[in-house]
Amino acid sequence: MAALLLGACTSATPPAPSSTALPAAPEIASGYRTGMAPVQAQHHMAAAANPLASAAGQAMLRKGGSAIDAAIAMQAVLTLVEPQSSGIGGGAFILYWDGKQVQAFDGRETAPQGADSRLFLKPDGTPMGFKDAQIGGRSVGVPGVLRALEMAHQQHGKLPWRALFQPAIDLARDGFPVSARLHALIAASTSIPQSPALARYLLTPQGQPMPVGTLLKNPELAQTLEAIANQGPDAFYHGPIAEAMVQQVNTHSNPGTLSLGDIAGYRAKVREPVCGPYKQWTVCGMPPPSSGGVAVLQTLGILEALQRQKPALDLAAMAPEKARPGGVMQPSAQAVHLIAEAERLAYADRALYLADSDQVPVNVPGLTSKAYLAQRATLIGDRSMGVATAGVPPGMPLAWAPDRSPLRISTSQIVAVDDQGGALSMTTSVEAAFGSHVLVKGFLLNNQMTDFSFIPEENGKPVANRIAPGKRPRSSMAPTLVFDQASGQLVAALGSPGGSQIIEYVNKALIGLLDWKLDPQQAVDLPNFGSRNVGTEVEAGLIGPALIEQLKARGHAVSPIEMTSGTQVIVRDGQGWSAGADPRREGVALGD
Template sequence: MTGLPRLRRFVARTTLASAFAAASLALSPSALARDATPSAGGPIPAAAAAAARPEAATGFAPRDAVHGRGWMAVTANRHASDAAGAILAAGGSALDAAIAAQMVLGLVEPQSSGIGGGAFLLHYRARDRRLEAWDGRETAPAAADERLWLDARGQPRPFFEAVVGGRAVGVPGLVRMLERAHARHGRLPWGRLFEPAIALARDGFPVSPRLHALLARDPALRDDPEAAALYYDEAGKARPVGYLLRNPALADTLAQVARRGSLALHAGPIARAIVDKVRSHPSNPGLLGEHDLAFYRPAVREAVCFDHRAHRVCGMPPPSSGGVTVAQMLKLWRAAPAQLTTRGGDGLDPDGAHRFAEVGKLAFADRDRYLADPDFTAPGQGSSGDAMLVSALLDDRYLARRAAAIGELALPTPVAAGHPAALSGRPLAAAPSPELPSTTHLSIVDRQGNLVSMTSSIESAFGARIMVRGFLLNNQLTDFSFAPSRDGEPIANRVEPGKRPRSSMAPAIVFDRATGAPALVIGSPGGPQIIQYVARSLIAILDEGVDPQRAVSLPNLGNRNGVTELERGRVPASLAEALRRRGHRVEFVDMTSGLHAIALDCRPRLGQDRACRLTGAVDPRREGAVAAAGTGGR
C-alpha cells in the first residue's frame, strides 16, 4: 500500500510588542522560533507572536463545487468574482478578468493585496500553447543594502520593530506587471477593466465578517490617520459587519490609473505621496525614492515545469520559491521508501502524514539555502534561480538520495540542506526568513481556453500599515533575511539594492502529459505554508483522483523544517499522538489556506460543443466565490 492512499485516508477523516500580544490570534510560537534566527531578524518575543499569523482563521463554511462551460473565475471575494465574470461575459480575456478582479480585491480585502503590493502570474495562451511566468514582485530601493535590517551594533533588528513603517516598504510591482501583461494578452481596453472597482469604491460595499474580524484584531492600523478614518469609528472600533464602506480616495486613484496606466502610480503626485509618507513615517522611516518607482520593471521568466505521473505541473520560478519547492515535495513524495506501513485500523493515517511532513523538511531545507532573486548572482554562482540551479535541485537522482533518508521515525530538525553535485562549491548559508501570510489568489479560464493563475500580496495583514490615496503599502522588505551572512558565508536572500525578496507564492497550472491540454489551475494564499497547501492539493487531485472541492477542503498539515503543524480544529488528537511517537514535535495551529482551483476537462465529445467542462472549487476557510458561464455567476 503506497503513501498516497494513506494520505488520502488521513485527510478524509479528519512599541508594538505589547499591542501584538493583546491581539487574540491563534499562533505557533515554536514555528515562529524556527524563523527567528539571527538571519531572520533576531528572536521573536512570545509577546509579539500575534502578528505572525495576521490573516487569522475566521471560520469554516462547507462549499459545493460549481460546474460550468465556457468561462470561469474563482477569487477570494464575491465582488471580485462578479467583476471578473462581467468582463468574461463581455468577451474579455482571462488576463482582462484578472485585472478587474484584482482591483476589486484591493478594495474589499485590503489586508491581503492591492496596488501597493506585488504579484506572480502564470498566463497560458491557448492558441499557441504558450506559458509565461510574470514576475511583479516588489524590489528593494536603490538606497537599501545588506545593512537595512541591522542596528547600530551590526545586529539584526527585532522582527516586529521592522514590520510596521516605511522601512519595510518595497517598490510596488502589481500595476506595472498587469499593464505589461495586458499589452500582450488583453482584449478589452485597459480603462474598462477598472470600472467595477471604481464604482464599488465610490458607492460602497458591505464590510464582510472576515474584514471586520481582521480590522478589529489588528493592533497597528489605527495609528495611520487615513486608515483609521476609513476603517474605524471615532472610538477606534472597527466598522461593523454590513457597514457600507466607501473609499472615494481609492476610486480617484484607480480612475487615474485607468486613464494614465501605471505611470499614474509610478510618477507624479501619487508617487510623491507614496515616497513622502514612507520617508516621513514617525517611528520607522524608509528609503524609497521617486526614482525607484519610476524605474521599476516587471520580468517575464521561464516557468518551472516538471512531470508528475500523468501530468505536467508548472509553477513560478525564483524569486518565488513556490514552483521549485512544490516540485521538490512532489518528487520527494514519489521517491520516499515504499516500506512504510499503516498501523492501526481506525482509518487515520499517521504514515501518510509522517511522510508528507518529512518531504516538507527536506524541501524547505533546500529552499532556505539556495533560492533567492535570480538576477543577483552570475549563472552557476551563489544563490541564483538560474536554469542550472533549478535543474540541480529538481534532479531525480539527487532527490532520490534525499528521499532515502525518510524512514519510520522523524528526521531531527532542522534538516540540513542537500548538496547537489552541480552546485558544489557554492558558499551559501541557510536562512529561513519570516514571511507573513497575507496574500490572495485567483484562478481564471476564458472562452478561448486562456488561463491565469495569479497570487498577489502586500505581505503582513494590511502591509506596512501605511495608507496613501486609499490604498495600503506593502511591507515586503521583511521577506529578506535580516542578516547578510552566517558563519562567514553569504545568505542567498540577503538585502541588495533593486533585489526582489524571496516569496512562497505558488500559482500553478497543470497539463495532461499525453495531450498537452490544460487540466488544472490552482494556488493559495498563506505565507510559507502556501507551498504545503498547493503540494497537498496536487497530490490529492492528481494522484488520488479527489475532486477539486474536496481537495481544497481537506485538513491542512505540514512541516517547514521545524515543528509538524496540524490544522487546529480539523485534525484529531490521535494523529498528533501517533506522530509524536514517531519523533515529531507537533503543534495545532490555524492554517488559513485560501485555495482556489479550476479543473478543466477538455476532451472532445460527440454531439457537444467544444467548450471545456469546468469545475470550480473554493476553500471553505475564507470568503471566496466562483463565477461561471451559465450558472448565474455562482
C-alpha cells in the same frame, strides 16, 4: 561545503524544535464554512478571495475577456475589499497559459536603491522585531503588480484596459459592505490605531472596528483607479501618485529610502516557468525569486522517487478517510508523515539556496533533477527526521548561510479560465496583514522588504536572500498550472495565500486532486498539514487527536495551529470546468 555534503548523504536528526518556534499565521482564522460544493461551468470561470472580486472577473469573462482581463478586474476590486492581503501597492506572480505556452510574469517588488543589508539590524547588530520592521516606510518595496498586469495585458488582453477597472471604481465610490472577515482582521490588529490615516479609514470615530455590513467608501481610491484606468500604469509610476508614495514613506516615523527614480525605474519581467513531471502530469510553477515553484516540484519529485524506491509508499493508495456526518475528511498518518518529511527536505534547500536569481546564482535544474531528488528521498524513513539539512545539488558553486527570516506573508489568490482556452493562476500580496500600514491615495503600501533576511550573513557566510539595492525578496508564492503529459491539455489552475505555508497548501491540494482523485472543493476542504522544517504542523480544530497521536508515535513534534489558507482551484471536468474555493476565507468561484 563539506558539512553540507555530509548533510546530503545522511539524515540529520537534531532535537525537534518546540511548538513555540513556529511563527503565527499571517492572517487570523475567521471561521470554516461547511457544506460547500464544487461550482460547475461550461465556458469560463473566475475565483477570488472575495465574492465582489469574483463577480468582477466573471463580468469580464462574460464580455469575451481573457483570463488576464478577469485577473486585472479582480485585483482592482481586491485592493478595495481585501486591503489586508493584496492591492496595487504590492506585488504579484502570474502564471499564464494561452493555449500554447506557459509564461511566468514577475511583478515582485524591488528594494529601493537606498536600502542595504543592514536595513533591519539595530545599532547593536541584532535584528529588529518583526513589528518594528513592518510598520512604516522602512519596509516598503517598489510595488510591481500593475506593471506585471500591464505586461500580461499587452500580450493577452482582449478588453480595453480602462474597462477592467470600472467595477472597482464604482465600488470604491459607492461603497461596499464590510465583510465579517475584514471586520475580524481590523479587530485583531493592534497597529491600526497607531496608524492615523488607516485608523480614520477602518475605525469608527470611537476607535472601534467598522461593524460588519457598514457601507465603506473610498473616494480617494476611486480617483487613483480612474487615473490608472485612463492613463495606464504610468499614472501610478510617475506624477502625483508616485510623489505621494515617496513622501509618505520617507517622512514616516519609521522612514524608508524610496525615491521617484526607484518607482519610475521598476520593470516587470517575463521568466521561464519551472515545470517538471509528476507521475502522468506536468506541473508548472513560478521560478525565483519565488521559492514556491521549486519547493513544490521538489516535494512532488521526492515523493515520486520514494514510491519508485519503495512501491508500498505510493500516495495514491493513501486516500483520506471519508468524512463522518458533520465532520471533515482525515488524511492518513502515513500520508501526512511522508508529505511532511518531503517538505522538510524542500524547505531546508529553500532556506539555503533560493533567492532573486538576477543577483544570486540559483541552480534550478540541479535542485529539481530526478537524481538529486531520488538521493533526498532516501533520507525519509519510518520516523521523522526532526530537522532536515540542506543537500548539495549538482553544480552548486557557492555555500550560503541559511536564511532565518520571519516566516510570514499576507496574500491573496486569483484563478481564471476563459472562453478562448486561456488560464491564469495569480498570487498577489502586500506581505503582512495590512502591509506597512502606510495608506497612500486610498491604497496600502506593502511591507515586502521584510521578506528579505534580516541577518545578512552568519558565521562569515552571506545569506542568499540578504537585502541589496534593486533586488527582489524571496517569496513562497506558488501559482500552479497542471497539464496532462500525454495530451498536453490543461488539467488544473490553483494556488493559495498563506505566507511560507503556501507551499504546504499547494502540495496538499495537488496531491488531493491528482493522487486521491478528490473534486476541487474536497481538495481545498481537506485539513491543512505539513512541515516548514520547524516541527510538524496540523490544522487546529480539523485534525483529530488520533492522527496527532499517530504522528507523535513516529517522532513528529506536532503543533496544532491555525493554517489559514485561501486556496482557489479550477479543474477540467469533462468538456467544462469545476472549481473549489477555500472555506477558511470568503472567496467564491463563479462561472457560466
